[in-house]
Amino acid sequence: MALLNVDNLSVSFVTRNGTNKAVDNVSFSVEERQITAIIGESGSGKSVSCYAMLGLVPSPPGRIDGGTAHFQGRDLLALSEDELRAIRGRDIAMIFQDPMTCLNPFMKIGDQLIEPLTLHKGLAKGPAREQAMALLDEVGIRDPQAAMSAFPHEFSGGMRQRVMIAMALINEPKLLIADEPTTALDVTIQAQILKLIAELQTKRNIGVLFISHDLAVVSDIADQIVVMEKGKVVESGQPKAIFDNPQHPYTQKLLAAIPSGQKAADTVTPDPLIRIDNLRTWFTPTGGADPVKAVDDVSLEIHRGEVLGLVGESGSGKSTLGRSILRLVPITGGQITFEGTELSSLEGRSLKQFRHRMQMIFQDPYASLNPRMTVYDTLAEPLLLHGLVRKADLDQAIRELMDNVGLARAFVRKYPHEFSGGQRQRIAIGRALATRPEFIVADEPVSALDVTIQAQILDLLADLTKEYGLTMLFISHDLAVIRQIADRIAVMYHGKLVEEGSTAQVFETPQQDYTRSLLAAIPGANAA
């Protein structure tokens, strides 16, 4: 008897625009002391099926159409809200994708941690705190005493996810549901958290249901893999079977999308398009504390026609460096030279002249597009602003751009929210290309995207770079991604440039410990 047995679960959403089947006849199971991974891209119904079991899908609009979910012999779907509530947090616990938003920012860590204990076990505060501290220690929080009285914002993302894990495990549940627990984390942190989950699972003998879009991530830890697409299970089995012999085309696609391989080294003549000398960008927080040295004395050259990969963890200053080059943030010192022109001293009109030669692609395609502008308007704006096309030719120019970034022309009058993340990123790329720039800063352009989409966008970028003869600064925390697209790699750590070299050099003979730890953290190394 499996720990959790889901049979023919169907969930739909009833909205103004009709009924949308989110989960369609899905069956899977989690054995005791095993990890089952559900893989699928966003919208495939993988999260909804788990939330539905626990009564966490808001109704309306959600509606469970049928199926059973037997947990320790009881059908969760047949339980009342009160009975379910007694199971939630005691027998079945959850951790979520974004540790930044899943902890209550207004409550102390300790109070949030002991809540399940006092609630389900009726423990007094004192003993509950003892237990919580022990657990914090176990998940690798260094100073549990201090952590108990700290607020979530005082922790980094990785630490918060550890807290979330501790909170989930505090009642010693039988089943842990982990919904994309590492997706929002940097690569190195991701590796640590994965390791932690695997360790705890063996140590505590719990079943884990691991939800992810990334096959590579689960490849190391899953005992069983379920692949979902568009609300249906398309394939399931042992990881080895899946990796070695994927049956369904979608699984094959997923596998193919794992970033691997290395860009064929182009011969780039060292003709510096951009020179950065001793660049410093410091932020002075209000209140007059010491400045944050986001970029501290960085010197770098970017050659014409090359893709320079800039690697670092969040907070390393890599995004600030990109924005500094584009003059989107005020720089504190140093020089930026673009084709012999000193950029840092330009203002107003002369700066605007340069703007269209350098563009940026942002990380979050949800935030970087004006939600109240159609694709047409978004693309037309730079074209008209810089007088690149005549009014009469505008439609034609936009059509070409849409074609180039692989968007159906029919979408031209839609709003950003009507698109998926990948499509949005295509719009953003289109906007960046519209001014026919020579240089593009791509700031984590794929890290918010599902793996399969990520691969498509990377391909697109690679193609466009060639076609337009672009020079690109490609910023990412993910070395696997960088390896695929970059000619050279620069590594940033705490605002400083620590290593720089050709992609092959960096991967094969990393000079710094830090670079080596980054390389070791690449997930799915054994599967690739």
Next chain:
Amino acid sequence: MLRFMFIRILQALPVIFVVITATFFLVRSAPGGPFDQEKIVIPEVKKALEAQYRLDLPLHEQYFAYLGDLAQGDLGPSFKYPGRSVNEILFSGLPVTAELGLYALIIALCIGVTAGVFASLRPNTAQDYVPMSLAMIGICMPSFLLGPLLVLVFGIWLDWLPITGWGDIPGDKILPAVTLGSAYAAYIARLSRAGMLEILSQDYIRTARAKGLPEWRVVTQHALRGGLIPVIAFLGPAFAGLLAGSFVVETIFQIPGLGRFYVQAAFNRDYTMILGTTVFLSSLIVFFNLVSDIIAAWLNPRLRHQFQGGSS
């Protein structure tokens, strides 16, 4: 924290100074003087009066003399009430108005938060529409209408509550506080509904539910705190507004508060009184904005951290 307060107060000082200066010259350029009466005042008498109140000096001398007095905390004598200083009148009315404002605010908070939270739990249902519609009417219902209406219903027809006075008869503070608080209750209801809706869609509410917390605990322990931050931020300006806007309620209910003096001073051209109340109220506005910012920040641990000034 102290540094933050210091900066805020420092920023407020020029504002108050400009307000004083502008008010000083504005009131003196308004037509009609403090001693104009329906029956004409003999010119010699008027001159004597003006001399007694320094109004015979050149304007700039009056101004600097006033600033000098102000620096010593002296708001000058009232023109309308000979024998009373503006300080005395302000401090006689302040406790009453402050008490009235406090009760009004408490009532506004109780009604407003309850209604707002209630509405936010089932958005776009009758449970949402009914309290929010009432809130809308509450916002627009002027107190010159609501006050007499409440008196008529509860004071005269039902004969449940006293209709005037302040602390003379038990229960006489209820109607004025309700009248004054209702508009604010309505605003608070809207604010808390919006705040709660925002918070209830946050991920950490899902976390709380996943822990198996009952819904009421999710709302009270996890959602309320964040959801009410906009309300807290509103309280400071609201309280200052209550103090300044209590005139109508004070008149209807015969309450010896500050609001009546504030408004009548303008009608009476009681220069020192206008200035005094303006200085006083603008300082209060600054003060209460500061307090509510501090409270809001205190409720938000992230900001609290900033205030503590640790460079961690």
Next chain:
Amino acid sequence: MNTVAPVFEDAEKGSSLWHDAWLRLRKNKLALFGGSVLLFMVVVALLTPWIAPYSYEAQNLDLGASPPSAAHWLGTDIFGRDVLTQIMYGGRISLAVGFIATAVALLIGVTWGAVAGYVGGRVDAVMMRLVDILYALPFMIFIVLLMVVFGRNILLLFLAIGAVEWLTMARIMRSQVQSLRQQEFVEAAVSVGLSPAAIIRKHVVPNALGPIIVYTTLTIPSVMLLEAFLSFLGLGIQPPATSWGLLISYGAETMEEYPWLLIFPGCALTLTLFSLNFLGDGLRDALDVRGSKD
């Protein structure tokens, strides 16, 4: 994207945010109802001189205040004037004041708040301190002075009301803009090379409209009441011209003796208030292109 909407022709690209908002608004029954009621009121107000049952100034002193009857559907006031006619003529003033004064406040407040919020720093500090100062000045003296300096004039009424109401509008707008300014799409607009004015106009203001619209729908009724207060002080309209605000404040005095003098103008104002609110909420939803997803 699971469900792809029907294919549109390229040629339809001419649509704008407002056009789309209108398409969405048309589907919102409550908003349409609100809009229709308002439209009806505006039409009635425009046609009043021709369709009003009585002359608004004709008195019948011997009749005095009389309750609703066949001759006077909504009764008469103490001068024996027809209340329905008074409400119709009052609506002309109130609607005009409500809409125009609010529009003035909106224009100043949104511009001011957007600039302060977008530019930030010292400019922001100075601009917002000015708002603080205007908040603190004694309103009554200000009104009296306006009246004396500029004389009595209906335009002044708009000015006075606008001068008060834009302050809050500016504050709301500023806080909206401050959070919008952090958004990447604004940064993208900067990197494209748009000027700050264009960014405010095209990227910031349209995204801050939601709260502004809601506040505006609340402002209009309070502006109508403020007008009554100002008219009372002598700024604004003079008898026998009237407005809803004035009718309500007169009616409040005699709520026990002649309740119809309060109830009917009150109903007119309340109806406007609700219609505005429905329309405002609908407009907010319609402009929030994301909202149409669910």
Next chain:
Amino acid sequence: MRHPLSGAAARQRRVIPSRPTTTTARRSSLRYLSVFAFALTVLSACGGGESNVVTGNRDGVLHYGNGTEPQGLDPHVVTGVPENHIIRALFEGLAVKNPITLEPEPGVAERWEFSDEGRVITFYLNPEAKWSNGEQVTASDYVWSWNRALHPMTGNEYSYMLFPVVNAEAYLKGEITDFNEVGVKALDDTTLEVTLNAPTPYFVQLMDHYSTFAVHPETLMQFGEMTDRYTPWTRVGNIVSNGAFTLTEWSLNRRIIVEKSEHYWDRDKVSLNAVVFYPMENVVSEERMFRVEQLHYTQVVPLDKIPLYRDMPDTPYVQAPYLGTYYYLINTKRPPVDDVRVRQALALSVDREKLVRTVLQETAVPAYSITPPDTLGYFPPKLFNYNPERARALLAEAGYPNGEGWPGLEILYNTNEGHRKIAVAIQQMWKSELGIDITITNQEWKVYLDSVTQIDFQIARRGWIGDYVDANNFLDLFITDGGNNNTNYSDPVYDDLILYKAPKAETREERYALFTEAETMLMEEMPIIPIYTYTSKHLIHPSVEGLYSNLMDSLNLKYVKLVPGRTLPEALR
């Protein structure tokens, strides 16, 4: 903040060293006892849920609605009706008015004599007249007080009440500085001799006006100079007064309580133990308080409520003629009203009877002259009537037949519901009778005053309440450049009648004939349009006796009695 004069310090200051007072200690303890007892009764009233009227009737406490918070209680400093009511409870003049006939009666002075053809009055003070600290009220107190009332530094806005006294005006205007030259002398402690410029029949009446009252010199000097306006001498515990009541509580904007004085000479006649004055600014609230028996007496009655009250059996509503006229000022130098025919046309086309019957709900009397009828036996002539035909003819004569070519006319009033109603009704009368366009403008009070003083209007609303019962008080408004003329009206013949002929008249008949002559001139030239004569309107609880109506609305609380057990009429409960 603690006022420097509050509490113990203030109490000590009350003891005045210059005049040894042996009984101070005993009396003050008595007073605090009585205050304590009173506080107890007030408290118990709260707890018991009994109305003010019920407890007041039991304890002899009158609850009195009194308009607004008084500016102050210094008789030489303040002006206004609410102030008048309280000051006249605390102080008493040399003579008081009979509450019914308004004829002068003995007050501080037990009698007075005229000599030198009425130019000299000798007041004989009652030796029993005492200050509230037990000291005797002396003639020199009056000399000191009148010096204060007339001193240019005091800024007494009612100083003109004493202008009939020789050199009083010159002293006020600073033309003489020695008060000994002013015609008032203390012959001994109880004899006060006043010399007048001319025989002034109404002078004794003025002794009941608070600006002629005596104040206690030593008390004032305790707190500052004689001419200081803003010393705290009138505060509870400081004030020494000579009336039927003494001040025991003064809470700003809340209430003022006065209690029966133990030293008042006529204390045996005083029935009330205390009076509570409430500053009731909101007339609707005041009426509602009366209805729930929180007040014995209201200062006014909302107009819309009057028909209801009047029709009620055993009504508590009391209406009486009042010495005041409501009229429209006309700027005789501004077209089109610079033409006397236009002015007459306007005056003739106001249907006063109808106005009074409808808009005013019979709470006023139509007026056709500036002086109210029966002002101490003077009946002004009625020179015109409501006559729209004649008005139209006059207007046509003036060049505006049926309103053609009319340049427009504006009525100015100060922001007030009552004035608005009158203006709206008259506007419509003129429009429909004469076919002329009229606009209405209201201005905030002080702005309005400014406009009226500058004579910057065409037509402006005005009211005049008599300071004393004599036609002179109304007719001398319109002398050339009179401060309250405000119409640009100027006629030397009229000035001569009022300023020189009438004061020299030998008999009342002769004097009244001169007034009639002046009034006729005025109504022919029509610089004003009289509209109505005021009435006083009060709600008086049935348990109150001795509150007589009179032309001055001047009530003397010493005659008021409370009869327990009577209740409001059935219709009100």
